[in-house]
Amino acid sequence: MKAAEISQRETAPITGATAESASQRLVIAFTVSGLLFLLLPGTFLGVWNLIGIAREQTLVTIAPAWIQAHGQAQIFGWVGSFILGIGYYSLTKMKSQRGFPVVSGWLTWWAWTGGVLLRWLGGITGWHWRVLLPLGALLQLIGFLIFWRAVRRHRPAASEVESAAMPAWMMAVVFGTAMLFVVLAAQLVVLGRVALTASVPALPHVLDQQLVVLVVWGVLVPTIWGFNARWLPIFAGFDQANGRELRIACVLVAAGILATFLPWLGISACLLLTAAVLSIDALRVWDAAVQPARLQGISAGFPHFIRWAYAWLVISCLLNALAVVQDRSGGIWGASRHALTVGFVAGMVFAIGPRILPAFCGMRVLWSSRLMTASVVLLEVGCALRVTMEPLAYEHLWSSAWRLLPLSAFIELAAVSVFALNLFATLLQPPAHLSKQTV
Ligand code: HEM
Numbered sequence: 001m002k003a004a005e006i007s008q009r010e011t012a013p014i015t016g017a018t019a020e021s022a023s024q025r026l027v028i029a030f031t032v033s034g035l036l037f038l039l040l041p042g043t044f045l046g047v048w049n050l051i052g053i054a055r056e057q058t059l060v061t062i063a064p065a066w067i068q069a070h071g072q073a074q075i076f077g078w079v080g081s082f083i084l085g086i087g088y089y090s091l092t093k094m095k096s097q098r099g100f101p102v103v104s105g106w107l108t109w110w111a112w113t114g115g116v117l118l119r120w121l122g123g124i125t126g127w128h129w130r131v132l133l134p135l136g137a138l139l140q141l142i143g144f145l146i147f148w149r150a151v152r153r154h155r156p157a158a159s160e161v162e163s164a165a166m167p168a169w170m171m172a173v174v175f176g177t178a179m180l181f182v183v184l185a186a187q188l189v190v191l192g193r194v195a196l197t198a199s200v201p202a203l204p205h206v207l208d209q210q211l212v213v214l215v216v217w218g219v220l221v222p223t224i225w226g227f228n229a230r231w232l233p234i235f236a237g238f239d240q241a242n243g244r245e246l247r248i249a250c251v252l253v254a255a256g257i258l259a260t261f262l263p264w265l266g267i268s269a270c271l272l273l274t275a276a277v278l279s280i281d282a283l284r285v286w287d288a289a290v291q292p293a294r295l296q297g298i299s300a301g302f303p304h305f306i307r308w309a310y311a312w313l314v315i316s317c318l319l320n321a322l323a324v325v326q327d328r329s330g331g332i333w334g335a336s337r338h339a340l341t342v343g344f345v346a347g348m349v350f351a352i353g354p355r356i357l358p359a360f361c362g363m364r365v366l367w368s369s370r371l372m373t374a375s376v377v378l379l380e381v382g383c384a385l386r387v388t389m390e391p392l393a394y395e396h397l398w399s400s401a402w403r404l405l406p407l408s409a410f411i412e413l414a415a416v417s418v419f420a421l422n423l424f425a426t427l428l429q430p431p432a433h434l435s436k437q438t439v
Contacts, residue, residue, distance in 0.1 A: 019100035023092045024362045026105040028427060030085025031357055033113045035420045037077025041120045043416045045070040047409040054405045059330050059394060064202035069123035075215055076140065077116040079345060080180075082353070083223060084108060084147055087177075089360045091154045104150040108143045115139030119191075122201055129201035137188040144184050148177070168243030168282075172226030175250050179218035186211065206263075212337065213260045217253055217272060220345050221313075225249065227352070228283050228306070235355055236303040237289035245282035249275040265324045273317035276310075285310045297365045298355050299373040305351035308380060312343025315387065331394025335387045342412065343383045350376050350419050357423060363432040367425035375419035382411030 049070055052062050088105045115136045122132030166174070190203060190211070203211065229241035256271035280286055285307055293303050319336035327333050354372045358364040366372060385408035393401035 019092050021362075022100050022102045023089045023105070024360065026102070026109065027085040027089045027357070027360045028362070029106075029109050030081045030088075031361060031423065032427070033109070034078045034081035034085070035423060037073045037081065037116065038416060039420055041073035041117075041124075042070060042078055043074075043413055045073065045124070047406075047413050050409045051406050054393070054402050057393070057402050059334075063200070064205065064208070065123040065126070065200055068202055068208060069120050071212060072116065072123070073120050074341065075220070076112075077120070079220060079349060080116070081112065082349065082357075084112060084143075086356070086360065087147060087151065091150065094154050098154055101150040101154070104146050108147045108150075111139045111143030111146065115141075115143060126201055130195040133191045133201055134188065134195050137184070137191045141184040141188055144180060148181065151177075168241065168246040169226045169229035172222045172229065172246060172250055174226075175254075176219050176221075176223035176226060179214070179222070183211070183215045183219060186214070209333075210261055210263070213268075214257055216337075216340055216345070218257055221340075222250055222253060224345070224348050225279050225283065228285075228348075231352075231356075232283060232285075232306065233290075235294055235352075236306055237291040237293040238303075239284040239287055239290045241284065242282045245278050249278040249282060252278065266321075269317070269321040269324050273314075273321060276313045276317045280310050280314070283310075297358075297369065299369045299376070301373055301376065302351055302355065305347065305376050308376075309344050309347035309351065312339045312347060312383065316340035316344060319387070319391075327395070329394045329396070331391040334394060335390040338383065338390065339387050342379065343387070346416075347376065347379060347383070350379055350415070353419070354422065354426075358426045361427055364426050364429055365432055367422050367429060371418050371422040375415050375422065378411055378415035378418065382408050382415055385411065 045066065049062050049066055053059055056062075088101075088108070092100055115138070117136070118132045118139065119136030121127065122129040122136060190207065194201070194203060202208070225246060229243075229246055232238045233240050252271050252275035256268045256275060259265070259268035259271060289303060295302055299305070316336050316339035319332055319339060323332035323336055350372075354366050354369075358366045385404060389401040389404045389408060392398040393405055
Protein backbone atom coordinates (compact mmCIF):
# COMPACT_ATOMS: atom_id res chain seq x y z
CA MET A 1 0.00 0.00 0.00
CA LYS A 2 1.38 3.41 -1.01
CA ALA A 3 2.13 6.14 1.53
CA ALA A 4 -0.49 8.44 -0.05
CA GLU A 5 -3.19 5.76 0.29
CA ILE A 6 -2.23 5.11 3.89
CA SER A 7 -2.47 8.74 4.88
CA GLN A 8 -5.73 9.08 2.90
CA ARG A 9 -7.29 6.19 4.81
CA GLU A 10 -6.10 7.67 8.07
CA THR A 11 -7.57 11.07 7.35
CA ALA A 12 -11.03 9.50 7.73
CA PRO A 13 -10.79 9.56 11.53
CA ILE A 14 -11.56 6.38 13.44
CA THR A 15 -12.76 7.68 16.77
CA GLY A 16 -14.82 6.82 19.84
CA ALA A 17 -15.93 3.21 20.30
CA THR A 18 -14.63 2.22 16.86
CA ALA A 19 -11.15 3.50 17.74
CA GLU A 20 -11.32 1.70 21.07
CA SER A 21 -12.17 -1.66 19.49
CA ALA A 22 -9.62 -1.17 16.67
CA SER A 23 -6.90 -0.44 19.23
CA GLN A 24 -7.98 -3.42 21.33
CA ARG A 25 -7.61 -5.78 18.37
CA LEU A 26 -4.13 -4.38 17.76
CA VAL A 27 -3.05 -4.76 21.40
CA ILE A 28 -4.33 -8.34 21.33
CA ALA A 29 -2.17 -9.02 18.23
CA PHE A 30 0.93 -7.52 19.87
CA THR A 31 0.20 -9.39 23.11
CA VAL A 32 -0.27 -12.76 21.41
CA SER A 33 2.82 -12.44 19.20
CA GLY A 34 4.80 -11.20 22.22
CA LEU A 35 3.72 -14.21 24.28
CA LEU A 36 4.62 -16.62 21.47
CA PHE A 37 8.09 -15.04 21.19
CA LEU A 38 8.44 -15.30 24.96
CA LEU A 39 7.59 -18.98 25.05
CA LEU A 40 9.43 -20.66 22.20
CA PRO A 41 12.11 -18.51 20.52
CA GLY A 42 12.85 -16.80 23.85
CA THR A 43 12.57 -18.95 26.94
CA PHE A 44 12.65 -22.45 25.46
CA LEU A 45 15.82 -21.55 23.55
CA GLY A 46 17.29 -19.95 26.71
CA VAL A 47 16.61 -23.15 28.67
CA TRP A 48 18.11 -25.23 25.86
CA ASN A 49 21.24 -23.05 25.84
CA LEU A 50 21.63 -23.25 29.60
CA ILE A 51 21.28 -27.04 29.62
CA GLY A 52 24.00 -27.20 26.96
CA ILE A 53 26.26 -24.85 28.95
CA ALA A 54 25.72 -26.88 32.15
CA ARG A 55 26.41 -30.17 30.34
CA GLU A 56 29.69 -28.89 28.87
CA GLN A 57 30.45 -26.90 32.02
CA THR A 58 31.52 -23.94 29.90
CA LEU A 59 29.93 -21.07 28.01
CA VAL A 60 32.27 -21.22 25.04
CA THR A 61 30.90 -24.34 23.29
CA ILE A 62 27.43 -22.81 22.74
CA ALA A 63 27.06 -20.98 19.42
CA PRO A 64 26.99 -17.21 20.06
CA ALA A 65 24.29 -16.97 17.37
CA TRP A 66 21.95 -19.06 19.55
CA ILE A 67 22.61 -16.97 22.65
CA GLN A 68 22.03 -13.77 20.70
CA ALA A 69 18.89 -15.16 19.05
CA HIS A 70 17.49 -15.90 22.51
CA GLY A 71 18.24 -12.37 23.75
CA GLN A 72 16.67 -10.85 20.60
CA ALA A 73 13.49 -12.86 20.95
CA GLN A 74 13.09 -11.85 24.59
CA ILE A 75 13.91 -8.17 24.26
CA PHE A 76 12.44 -7.26 20.88
CA GLY A 77 10.02 -10.14 20.32
CA TRP A 78 8.43 -10.15 23.76
CA VAL A 79 9.04 -6.91 25.69
CA GLY A 80 9.34 -4.80 22.50
CA SER A 81 6.02 -6.11 21.15
CA PHE A 82 4.29 -5.33 24.46
CA ILE A 83 5.74 -1.78 24.46
CA LEU A 84 4.59 -1.09 20.88
CA GLY A 85 1.12 -2.53 21.54
CA ILE A 86 0.66 -0.43 24.67
CA GLY A 87 2.11 2.58 22.81
CA TYR A 88 -0.54 2.29 20.11
CA TYR A 89 -3.29 1.75 22.65
CA SER A 90 -2.27 4.91 24.51
CA LEU A 91 -2.94 6.94 21.32
CA THR A 92 -6.67 6.38 21.88
CA LYS A 93 -6.33 8.32 25.13
CA MET A 94 -4.71 11.39 23.54
CA LYS A 95 -6.84 14.42 22.84
CA SER A 96 -5.95 14.44 19.15
CA GLN A 97 -8.01 15.58 16.17
CA ARG A 98 -6.93 12.50 14.29
CA GLY A 99 -8.56 9.10 14.49
CA PHE A 100 -6.84 5.93 15.62
CA PRO A 101 -4.07 5.00 13.10
CA VAL A 102 -5.31 1.49 12.30
CA VAL A 103 -3.31 1.00 9.12
CA SER A 104 -0.06 2.23 10.68
CA GLY A 105 -0.70 -0.01 13.67
CA TRP A 106 -1.06 -3.13 11.56
CA LEU A 107 1.88 -2.20 9.31
CA THR A 108 4.00 -1.84 12.43
CA TRP A 109 2.83 -5.22 13.70
CA TRP A 110 3.66 -6.98 10.42
CA ALA A 111 7.05 -5.30 9.99
CA TRP A 112 8.07 -5.73 13.63
CA THR A 113 6.92 -9.32 14.04
CA GLY A 114 8.28 -10.35 10.64
CA GLY A 115 11.59 -8.58 11.31
CA VAL A 116 12.17 -10.22 14.70
CA LEU A 117 11.18 -13.62 13.30
CA LEU A 118 13.53 -13.38 10.28
CA ARG A 119 16.42 -12.25 12.48
CA TRP A 120 15.78 -15.17 14.86
CA LEU A 121 15.44 -17.76 12.07
CA GLY A 122 18.62 -16.52 10.35
CA GLY A 123 20.59 -16.81 13.60
CA ILE A 124 19.22 -20.20 14.61
CA THR A 125 19.18 -22.06 11.30
CA GLY A 126 21.98 -20.29 9.46
CA TRP A 127 19.73 -20.44 6.36
CA HIS A 128 20.49 -17.47 4.08
CA TRP A 129 21.58 -15.61 7.19
CA ARG A 130 23.51 -12.99 5.21
CA VAL A 131 20.15 -11.82 3.86
CA LEU A 132 17.85 -12.60 6.79
CA LEU A 133 19.81 -10.80 9.51
CA PRO A 134 20.00 -7.35 7.85
CA LEU A 135 16.52 -7.79 6.36
CA GLY A 136 15.09 -8.56 9.80
CA ALA A 137 16.84 -5.50 11.27
CA LEU A 138 15.54 -3.33 8.41
CA LEU A 139 11.96 -4.50 8.92
CA GLN A 140 12.19 -3.80 12.64
CA LEU A 141 13.44 -0.29 11.93
CA ILE A 142 10.64 0.30 9.39
CA GLY A 143 8.05 -0.95 11.90
CA PHE A 144 9.41 1.41 14.52
CA LEU A 145 9.46 4.41 12.13
CA ILE A 146 5.81 3.82 11.22
CA PHE A 147 4.99 3.78 14.94
CA TRP A 148 7.04 6.96 15.52
CA ARG A 149 5.27 8.74 12.66
CA ALA A 150 1.86 7.71 14.02
CA VAL A 151 2.75 9.02 17.49
CA ARG A 152 4.05 12.34 16.11
CA ARG A 153 0.94 12.87 13.99
CA HIS A 154 -1.18 12.13 17.03
CA ARG A 155 0.12 14.96 19.18
CA PRO A 156 -2.72 17.06 20.59
CA ALA A 157 -3.58 20.26 18.69
CA ALA A 158 -1.39 23.24 19.66
CA SER A 159 -4.28 24.94 21.44
CA GLU A 160 -4.67 21.94 23.73
CA VAL A 161 -1.01 21.57 24.60
CA GLU A 162 -0.41 22.83 28.07
CA SER A 163 2.38 25.38 28.37
CA ALA A 164 3.99 23.46 31.27
CA ALA A 165 7.28 21.62 30.64
CA MET A 166 7.18 17.95 29.71
CA PRO A 167 6.54 15.85 32.85
CA ALA A 168 9.41 13.64 33.99
CA TRP A 169 7.52 10.39 33.31
CA MET A 170 6.96 11.44 29.70
CA MET A 171 10.58 12.52 29.35
CA ALA A 172 11.73 9.05 30.48
CA VAL A 173 9.41 7.38 27.95
CA VAL A 174 10.56 9.72 25.14
CA PHE A 175 14.18 9.03 26.11
CA GLY A 176 13.54 5.25 25.95
CA THR A 177 11.75 5.61 22.60
CA ALA A 178 14.55 7.73 21.10
CA MET A 179 17.09 5.18 22.30
CA LEU A 180 15.06 2.44 20.63
CA PHE A 181 15.58 4.26 17.35
CA VAL A 182 19.34 4.47 18.07
CA VAL A 183 19.44 0.74 18.91
CA LEU A 184 17.55 -0.30 15.78
CA ALA A 185 19.64 1.92 13.50
CA ALA A 186 22.87 0.62 15.10
CA GLN A 187 21.61 -2.94 14.81
CA LEU A 188 20.97 -2.48 11.07
CA VAL A 189 24.46 -1.10 10.47
CA VAL A 190 26.16 -3.77 12.58
CA LEU A 191 24.21 -6.68 11.08
CA GLY A 192 24.88 -5.31 7.60
CA ARG A 193 28.60 -5.49 8.38
CA VAL A 194 28.26 -8.96 9.88
CA ALA A 195 26.48 -10.12 6.70
CA LEU A 196 29.29 -8.78 4.52
CA THR A 197 32.33 -9.76 6.56
CA ALA A 198 31.63 -12.40 9.23
CA SER A 199 31.76 -16.18 8.90
CA VAL A 200 28.94 -16.90 11.40
CA PRO A 201 25.56 -15.20 11.97
CA ALA A 202 26.63 -13.53 15.21
CA LEU A 203 27.95 -10.20 16.41
CA PRO A 204 31.49 -10.02 17.86
CA HIS A 205 31.29 -10.63 21.62
CA VAL A 206 32.27 -7.20 22.98
CA LEU A 207 30.09 -5.26 20.56
CA ASP A 208 27.19 -7.61 21.31
CA GLN A 209 27.52 -7.03 25.05
CA GLN A 210 27.66 -3.26 24.51
CA LEU A 211 24.49 -3.39 22.43
CA VAL A 212 22.79 -5.45 25.15
CA VAL A 213 23.64 -2.68 27.65
CA LEU A 214 22.38 -0.08 25.17
CA VAL A 215 19.01 -1.75 24.65
CA VAL A 216 18.37 -2.85 28.24
CA TRP A 217 19.57 0.31 29.98
CA GLY A 218 18.75 2.72 27.17
CA VAL A 219 15.31 1.44 26.20
CA LEU A 220 13.77 -0.96 28.71
CA VAL A 221 14.83 0.59 32.02
CA PRO A 222 13.86 4.25 31.27
CA THR A 223 10.58 3.15 29.63
CA ILE A 224 9.70 1.15 32.75
CA TRP A 225 10.64 4.12 34.97
CA GLY A 226 8.45 6.42 32.89
CA PHE A 227 5.39 4.20 33.04
CA ASN A 228 6.02 3.48 36.73
CA ALA A 229 6.16 7.21 37.50
CA ARG A 230 2.87 7.72 35.67
CA TRP A 231 0.89 4.75 36.92
CA LEU A 232 2.25 3.43 40.23
CA PRO A 233 0.69 6.25 42.31
CA ILE A 234 -2.67 5.15 40.85
CA PHE A 235 -2.27 1.37 40.69
CA ALA A 236 -0.01 0.68 43.68
CA GLY A 237 -0.86 3.67 45.89
CA PHE A 238 2.74 4.93 45.94
CA ASP A 239 3.49 8.61 46.53
CA GLN A 240 3.90 10.89 43.48
CA ALA A 241 7.30 10.52 41.80
CA ASN A 242 10.07 13.06 42.29
CA GLY A 243 10.50 14.35 38.74
CA ARG A 244 13.87 16.01 39.32
CA GLU A 245 15.45 12.81 40.64
CA LEU A 246 13.98 10.81 37.78
CA ARG A 247 15.46 13.20 35.22
CA ILE A 248 18.88 12.97 36.91
CA ALA A 249 18.61 9.16 36.89
CA CYS A 250 18.01 9.24 33.12
CA VAL A 251 21.03 11.52 32.60
CA LEU A 252 23.18 9.14 34.68
CA VAL A 253 21.95 6.21 32.57
CA ALA A 254 22.93 8.05 29.38
CA ALA A 255 26.39 8.74 30.87
CA GLY A 256 26.69 5.11 32.04
CA ILE A 257 25.92 3.80 28.56
CA LEU A 258 28.46 6.18 27.02
CA ALA A 259 31.08 4.97 29.52
CA THR A 260 30.33 1.34 28.54
CA PHE A 261 31.25 2.10 24.93
CA LEU A 262 34.49 3.96 25.78
CA PRO A 263 34.99 1.36 27.56
CA TRP A 264 35.27 2.71 31.11
CA LEU A 265 33.46 -0.19 32.74
CA GLY A 266 34.16 0.80 36.35
CA ILE A 267 32.77 4.29 35.82
CA SER A 268 29.80 2.86 33.94
CA ALA A 269 29.02 0.46 36.81
CA CYS A 270 29.12 3.32 39.36
CA LEU A 271 26.89 5.57 37.22
CA LEU A 272 24.29 2.85 36.62
CA LEU A 273 24.22 1.87 40.30
CA THR A 274 23.69 5.51 41.31
CA ALA A 275 20.94 5.86 38.71
CA ALA A 276 19.18 2.72 39.98
CA VAL A 277 19.24 3.87 43.63
CA LEU A 278 18.07 7.34 42.62
CA SER A 279 15.18 5.91 40.60
CA ILE A 280 13.98 3.93 43.63
CA ASP A 281 13.93 7.10 45.69
CA ALA A 282 12.32 9.08 42.86
CA LEU A 283 9.53 6.55 42.36
CA ARG A 284 8.92 6.08 46.13
CA VAL A 285 9.07 2.37 45.53
CA TRP A 286 10.30 1.40 48.96
CA ASP A 287 8.40 4.10 50.88
CA ALA A 288 5.11 3.30 52.57
CA ALA A 289 2.13 3.64 50.22
CA VAL A 290 0.06 6.81 50.65
CA GLN A 291 -3.23 5.30 49.52
CA PRO A 292 -4.68 1.81 48.99
CA ALA A 293 -3.53 -0.04 45.87
CA ARG A 294 -6.14 -0.86 43.21
CA LEU A 295 -6.14 -4.63 43.31
CA GLN A 296 -9.51 -5.58 41.81
CA GLY A 297 -9.15 -8.84 39.91
CA ILE A 298 -5.38 -9.15 40.41
CA SER A 299 -3.00 -10.57 43.00
CA ALA A 300 -2.90 -8.78 46.36
CA GLY A 301 0.90 -9.06 46.17
CA PHE A 302 1.06 -6.56 43.28
CA PRO A 303 2.80 -3.67 45.16
CA HIS A 304 5.35 -6.14 46.61
CA PHE A 305 6.06 -7.60 43.18
CA ILE A 306 7.04 -4.10 42.04
CA ARG A 307 9.32 -3.65 45.06
CA TRP A 308 10.99 -7.03 44.45
CA ALA A 309 11.70 -6.03 40.84
CA TYR A 310 13.56 -2.95 42.07
CA ALA A 311 15.56 -5.11 44.49
CA TRP A 312 16.76 -7.07 41.43
CA LEU A 313 17.72 -3.82 39.73
CA VAL A 314 20.05 -2.98 42.62
CA ILE A 315 21.40 -6.57 42.83
CA SER A 316 22.14 -6.44 39.11
CA CYS A 317 24.09 -3.18 39.48
CA LEU A 318 26.09 -4.51 42.44
CA LEU A 319 26.99 -7.66 40.49
CA ASN A 320 27.92 -5.48 37.53
CA ALA A 321 30.37 -3.55 39.73
CA LEU A 322 31.75 -6.83 41.13
CA ALA A 323 32.15 -8.23 37.61
CA VAL A 324 34.39 -5.31 36.61
CA VAL A 325 37.01 -6.43 39.15
CA GLN A 326 36.36 -10.16 39.60
CA ASP A 327 34.83 -11.76 36.50
CA ARG A 328 37.05 -14.32 34.71
CA SER A 329 34.62 -16.57 32.76
CA GLY A 330 31.44 -14.55 32.27
CA GLY A 331 29.65 -15.90 35.36
CA ILE A 332 29.29 -12.63 37.25
CA TRP A 333 28.43 -10.64 34.12
CA GLY A 334 25.84 -13.29 33.24
CA ALA A 335 24.32 -13.20 36.72
CA SER A 336 24.17 -9.40 36.59
CA ARG A 337 22.47 -9.45 33.18
CA HIS A 338 20.01 -12.12 34.30
CA ALA A 339 19.12 -10.17 37.46
CA LEU A 340 18.37 -7.19 35.21
CA THR A 341 16.50 -8.90 32.36
CA VAL A 342 14.62 -11.53 34.34
CA GLY A 343 14.54 -10.13 37.89
CA PHE A 344 13.78 -6.53 36.96
CA VAL A 345 12.33 -6.46 33.44
CA ALA A 346 10.45 -9.78 33.39
CA GLY A 347 9.47 -9.35 37.07
CA MET A 348 7.99 -5.95 36.21
CA VAL A 349 6.12 -7.24 33.15
CA PHE A 350 4.76 -10.20 35.15
CA ALA A 351 3.40 -7.71 37.71
CA ILE A 352 2.15 -4.90 35.46
CA GLY A 353 1.05 -7.01 32.46
CA PRO A 354 -1.83 -8.77 34.24
CA ARG A 355 -2.82 -5.39 35.72
CA ILE A 356 -3.21 -3.51 32.44
CA LEU A 357 -3.27 -5.88 29.45
CA PRO A 358 -6.67 -7.51 30.15
CA ALA A 359 -8.23 -4.04 30.31
CA PHE A 360 -6.45 -2.83 27.16
CA CYS A 361 -7.51 -6.00 25.32
CA GLY A 362 -11.24 -5.28 25.56
CA MET A 363 -11.99 -4.62 29.23
CA ARG A 364 -11.45 -8.23 30.14
CA VAL A 365 -10.90 -9.53 33.65
CA LEU A 366 -7.70 -11.41 34.49
CA TRP A 367 -8.46 -15.14 34.32
CA SER A 368 -6.73 -16.03 37.60
CA SER A 369 -5.11 -13.84 40.23
CA ARG A 370 -3.66 -17.00 41.82
CA LEU A 371 -1.84 -17.87 38.63
CA MET A 372 -0.51 -14.31 38.60
CA THR A 373 0.96 -14.86 42.08
CA ALA A 374 2.29 -18.28 41.07
CA SER A 375 4.05 -16.93 37.97
CA VAL A 376 5.79 -14.15 39.91
CA VAL A 377 6.83 -16.42 42.81
CA LEU A 378 8.21 -19.06 40.42
CA LEU A 379 10.09 -16.37 38.52
CA GLU A 380 11.61 -15.00 41.74
CA VAL A 381 12.71 -18.46 42.90
CA GLY A 382 14.15 -19.42 39.50
CA CYS A 383 15.93 -16.09 39.14
CA ALA A 384 17.39 -16.27 42.67
CA LEU A 385 18.72 -19.78 41.97
CA ARG A 386 20.22 -18.76 38.63
CA VAL A 387 21.82 -15.53 39.88
CA THR A 388 23.40 -17.35 42.84
CA MET A 389 24.57 -20.43 40.92
CA GLU A 390 25.84 -18.81 37.72
CA PRO A 391 28.90 -17.09 39.27
CA LEU A 392 29.67 -20.17 41.38
CA ALA A 393 29.51 -22.49 38.35
CA TYR A 394 30.98 -20.39 35.54
CA GLU A 395 33.79 -19.04 37.74
CA HIS A 396 34.62 -22.62 38.89
CA LEU A 397 34.00 -21.87 42.56
CA TRP A 398 31.60 -24.75 43.38
CA SER A 399 31.16 -27.65 40.92
CA SER A 400 27.73 -28.74 42.25
CA ALA A 401 26.35 -25.39 41.06
CA TRP A 402 26.41 -26.79 37.49
CA ARG A 403 23.74 -29.32 38.51
CA LEU A 404 21.47 -26.65 39.97
CA LEU A 405 21.59 -24.34 36.94
CA PRO A 406 19.23 -26.44 34.74
CA LEU A 407 16.79 -26.57 37.67
CA SER A 408 16.70 -22.75 37.71
CA ALA A 409 15.92 -22.82 33.98
CA PHE A 410 13.00 -25.24 34.45
CA ILE A 411 11.54 -23.17 37.27
CA GLU A 412 11.73 -20.03 35.09
CA LEU A 413 10.20 -21.93 32.17
CA ALA A 414 7.33 -22.91 34.48
CA ALA A 415 6.94 -19.26 35.53
CA VAL A 416 6.81 -18.08 31.93
CA SER A 417 4.34 -20.81 30.95
CA VAL A 418 2.00 -19.94 33.82
CA PHE A 419 2.17 -16.23 32.92
CA ALA A 420 1.41 -16.95 29.25
CA LEU A 421 -1.38 -19.42 30.10
CA ASN A 422 -3.05 -16.85 32.34
CA LEU A 423 -2.99 -14.18 29.63
CA PHE A 424 -4.11 -16.56 26.85
CA ALA A 425 -7.00 -17.77 29.03
CA THR A 426 -7.88 -14.14 29.78
CA LEU A 427 -8.00 -13.31 26.07
CA LEU A 428 -10.23 -16.31 25.38
CA GLN A 429 -12.84 -14.97 27.79
CA PRO A 430 -15.48 -12.60 26.46
CA PRO A 431 -14.94 -8.88 27.21
CA ALA A 432 -16.28 -7.82 30.59
CA HIS A 433 -19.22 -5.85 29.21
CA LEU A 434 -20.42 -9.00 27.41
CA SER A 435 -19.97 -11.30 30.39
CA LYS A 436 -21.69 -8.69 32.63
CA GLN A 437 -18.66 -8.50 34.86
CA THR A 438 -17.10 -5.29 36.04
CA VAL A 439 -13.40 -4.56 35.95
C1 HEM B 1 13.37 -17.43 31.58
C2 HEM B 1 14.40 -18.16 31.39
C3 HEM B 1 15.72 -17.71 30.77
C4 HEM B 1 16.81 -18.53 30.60
C5 HEM B 1 16.89 -19.97 31.02
C6 HEM B 1 17.83 -17.75 29.99
C7 HEM B 1 19.08 -18.21 29.65
C8 HEM B 1 20.09 -17.47 29.09
C9 HEM B 1 21.42 -17.95 28.81
C10 HEM B 1 21.93 -19.35 29.10
C11 HEM B 1 22.13 -16.94 28.27
C12 HEM B 1 23.60 -17.01 27.82
C13 HEM B 1 24.53 -16.17 28.67
C14 HEM B 1 24.71 -16.73 30.04
O1 HEM B 1 25.05 -17.90 30.19
O2 HEM B 1 24.47 -15.98 31.01
C15 HEM B 1 21.24 -15.81 28.18
C16 HEM B 1 21.57 -14.59 27.65
C17 HEM B 1 20.68 -13.54 27.53
N1 HEM B 1 19.39 -13.49 27.95
FE1 HEM B 1 18.38 -14.97 28.83
N2 HEM B 1 17.37 -16.47 29.78
C18 HEM B 1 16.07 -16.40 30.24
C19 HEM B 1 15.25 -15.30 30.22
C20 HEM B 1 15.55 -14.09 29.64
C21 HEM B 1 14.68 -12.94 29.58
C22 HEM B 1 13.26 -12.89 30.16
C23 HEM B 1 15.34 -11.96 28.93
C24 HEM B 1 14.90 -10.56 28.58
C25 HEM B 1 13.80 -9.97 28.92
C26 HEM B 1 16.64 -12.49 28.57
C27 HEM B 1 17.62 -11.79 27.91
C28 HEM B 1 18.88 -12.26 27.64
C29 HEM B 1 19.90 -11.47 26.97
C30 HEM B 1 19.76 -10.05 26.46
C31 HEM B 1 21.03 -12.28 26.89
C32 HEM B 1 22.38 -11.91 26.27
C33 HEM B 1 22.32 -12.24 24.81
C34 HEM B 1 23.57 -11.83 24.11
O3 HEM B 1 24.65 -12.07 24.67
O4 HEM B 1 23.44 -11.27 23.01
N3 HEM B 1 16.72 -13.78 29.03
N4 HEM B 1 20.00 -16.15 28.69
